[in-house]
Amino acid sequence: MIEMTDVTKTFVLRRRTGRGPRRERTPVRAVDGVTFTVDRGEFLGYLGPNGAGKSTTIKMLTGILTPTSGRIRVAGLDPSRARTTLARRIGVVFGQRTTLWWDLPLKDSLTLVRRLYRVEEHAYRTRLAELTALLELEPFLATPVRQLSLGQRMRGDLAAALLHDPELLVLDEPTIGLDVVSKATVRGFLARLNAERGTTILLTTHDLGDIERLCRRVMIIDHGRPAFDGDLAALRRAAGADRQLIVELAAPVPPVELDGVEVTGVEGPRQTLRLPDGANAASVVASLAARYEIRDIALRETGIEEIVARLYRGDQELSTPVSP
Amino acid sequence: MVSRAVDGDAGAATRAGRAVSTYCLLAWTWIRAAAQYPVSIALLALGTMVTAGMDIAGILVMFGRTPRIAGFTAVEVLFLYGTSSLSFGASDILLGTTERLGEHVRNGTLDALLVRPVSPLIQIATEDFTPRRFGRLLPPVLVLAFVLPRVPVDWTPGRVAMVPLMLASGMVIFAGLWVLCAALQFVLLNSHGATKAITYGGSFLTQYPMTLFARDFVRGVTFVVPLAFVNWEPALYVLGRPDPLGLPGWTRFASPAVGAALCAVAAVAWRAGLRRYRSTGS
Numbered sequence: 001m002i003e004m005t006d007v008t009k010t011f012v013l014r015r016r017t018g019r020g021p022r023r024e025r026t027p028v029r030a031v032d033g034v035t036f037t038v039d040r041g042e043f044l045g046y047l048g049p050n051g052a053g054k055s056t057t058i059k060m061l062t063g064i065l066t067p068t069s070g071r072i073r074v075a076g077l078d079p080s081r082a083r084t085t086l087a088r089r090i091g092v093v094f095g096q097r098t099t100l101w102w103d104l105p106l107k108d109s110l111t112l113v114r115r116l117y118r119v120e121e122h123a124y125r126t127r128l129a130e131l132t133a134l135l136e137l138e139p140f141l142a143t144p145v146r147q148l149s150l151g152q153r154m155r156g157d158l159a160a161a162l163l164h165d166p167e168l169l170v171l172d173e174p175t176i177g178l179d180v181v182s183k184a185t186v187r188g189f190l191a192r193l194n195a196e197r198g199t200t201i202l203l204t205t206h207d208l209g210d211i212e213r214l215c216r217r218v219m220i221i222d223h224g225r226p227a228f229d230g231d232l233a234a235l236r237r238a239a240g241a242d243r244q245l246i247v248e249l250a251a252p253v254p255p256v257e258l259d260g261v262e263v264t265g266v267e268g269p270r271q272t273l274r275l276p277d278g279a280n281a282a283s284v285v286a287s288l289a290a291r292y293e294i295r296d297i298a299l300r301e302t303g304i305e306e307i308v309a310r311l312y313r314g315d316q317e318l319s320t321p322v323s324p
Numbered sequence: 325m326v327s328r329a330v331d332g333d334a335g336a337a338t339r340a341g342r343a344v345s346t347y348c349l350l351a352w353t354w355i356r357a358a359a360q361y362p363v364s365i366a367l368l369a370l371g372t373m374v375t376a377g378m379d380i381a382g383i384l385v386m387f388g389r390t391p392r393i394a395g396f397t398a399v400e401v402l403f404l405y406g407t408s409s410l411s412f413g414a415s416d417i418l419l420g421t422t423e424r425l426g427e428h429v430r431n432g433t434l435d436a437l438l439v440r441p442v443s444p445l446i447q448i449a450t451e452d453f454t455p456r457r458f459g460r461l462l463p464p465v466l467v468l469a470f471v472l473p474r475v476p477v478d479w480t481p482g483r484v485a486m487v488p489l490m491l492a493s494g495m496v497i498f499a500g501l502w503v504l505c506a507a508l509q510f511v512l513l514n515s516h517g518a519t520k521a522i523t524y525g526g527s528f529l530t531q532y533p534m535t536l537f538a539r540d541f542v543r544g545v546t547f548v549v550p551l552a553f554v555n556w557e558p559a560l561y562v563l564g565r566p567d568p569l570g571l572p573g574w575t576r577f578a579s580p581a582v583g584a585a586l587c588a589v590a591a592v593a594w595r596a597g598l599r600r601y602r603s604t605g606s
Contacts, residue, residue, distance in 0.1 A: 059435065062438075062439050063438070063439075063602075064435050064438045064439065064602060065602050065603070066599070066602045066603045068603075080602065083438065084441045084442070084443075085441075087439055087440055087441035088441045092439040094435065094436060096432075097431075097432060097433060097435075097436060098436070099436040099439065099440070101353070101357075103354075103357050103452075104353065104357050105357075108353060108356070108357070112349070112350070112353050115349055116346065116349075116440060116441060116442050117441060144357075
């Protein structure tokens with residue numbers, strides 16, 4: 001569905017230096033040699049800190065920007081050359097700004113989209129009914145887009161992007177600023193769309209809930225370079241996301257001694273143990289219980305937030321190389 | 325599944341037809357949206373009309389002091405006014421909002437236009453299309469209706485045919501200028517003011533006999549910005565006057581060619597501008 005081969009995008013920043021009209025030109029590599037393939041039916045999350053090159057990648061995939069070098073194919077087309085032809089086959093949603101017409105009622109916007117994408121009347125009706133039900137659009141179909149709440153607007157944008165039944169849906173931060181309920185609706189909808197229709201979905205996000213809930217595959221980009229590509233479990237492993245066992249003993253004792261287990265914290269009777277990757281938590285607990293009296297026990301996995309934060313800060317060398 | 329229309333190899337005529345029908349569709353949608361506030365439309369149309377009519381008042385005031393300016397009578401100047409103003413008004417209705425391109429680039433909303441399967445130029449040109457814009461056509465139409473029977477002209481068939489021809493070519497020339505200016509905004513992001521000076525300033529310039537302005541300046545304008553062809557050259561033919569600048573006779577019939585050339589240049593510039601945007605992301 002998507003093929004990117006060694007794609008680079010260089011912007012030239014012009015900065016005024018000192019006095020006078022002379023400007024210094026500094027080239028900035030927003031995307032620096034990105035290569036990846038997305039197959040039909042995949043659900044890919046594209047992560048990265050601000051300015052890492054996520055949006056630039058999306059803009060190149062949709063044909064808005066022309067890559068400086070490298071080769072891109074989306075649905076077999078070169079996006080920058082066949083932008084309008086490609087536009088009929090993909091759906092694009094920007095979380096930060098709407099692609100709907102600000103002053104038109106949502107319903108009119110959707111009719112207009114139908115005409116612009118030349119969707120047949122019959123197919124349109126079926127599709128609209130489906131989307132209206134799934135995204136609960138009914139209550140605000142007649143409201144001008146400018147009066148919609150952010151959550152409603154996002155659902156409207158999704159409907160508009162999907163009316164022509166695209167093969168690929170590209171979402172740039174679709175859940176940004178949404179409340180919990182709207183987020184859940186949008187996520188549930190995307191999961192169904194991918195599972196039932198087989199629509200390939202690529203989304204960028206800062207909300208790791210989106211990733212945990214939706215994406216079978218995660219790609220992380222940092223400073224324009226791919227830093228990770230794999231599934232969630234691989235991400236945890238790669239980031240050295242170990243588990244922690246918190247035990248509350250009957251009385252304060254010196255740090256427990258157990259093979260392969262490291263004590264990372266002692267707070268009175270409560271001790272925090274770090275379990276190595278692949279350790280069997282049950283047997284650790286069993287051998288602990290044989291030697292100490294345990295009041296309470298908790299097992300904590302490193303949250304995805306923490307893993308990603310570590311990756312962004314770069315304090316963790318990734319042990320899994322990026323797949324070619 | 326929805327059938328997916330693929331129009332990769334549609335002919336040029338089909339594509340042009342689609343562009344026109346898309347334009348009408350979008351414009352009609354905006355008109356309907358605006359029609360929710362009919363009173364506001366009526367008032368704004370009136371306002372637009374009055375503003376446009378102020379120019380006429382200006383011309384009349386000047387001729388209240390002198391019977392001729394640069395050898396032209398009030399009726400002849402009003403003829404120049406009417407033809408240029410009608411051409412400009414029509415081009416403004418069709419393409420005036422393209423001057424907002426810079427805003428779209430700055431706000432990042434151009435990206436949203438680029439992901440639709442329709443030329444961004446059509447999308448911007450139809451934006452906020454409201455019936456009130458037609459208000460600006462009324463003053464020049466009234467002026468022409470008043471002036472045409474009164475200009476001291478021997479109406480040969482050629483002269484009669486020249487009037488609609490000069491209106492149409494004038495409109496095409498202004499249309500080319502609008503697109504050219506929009507294309508320029510890709511380069512000069514804050515050029516909103518500068519482009520206004522070319523289009524609106526040009527419209528003002530053509531309302532007066534070119535001889536009012538210095539000779540060299542007019543020469544420059546004639547060749548650099550071909551505004552003189554909007555109505556000046558063809559008007560000289562209609563009014564049966566010698567060219568005060570001594571340009572060859574064929575220039576009086578060159579307006580359609582100038583319009584076509586200008587549109588070709590504008591199309592190239594627009595494409596270049598868009599390509600530049602897409603490679604810099606400004």
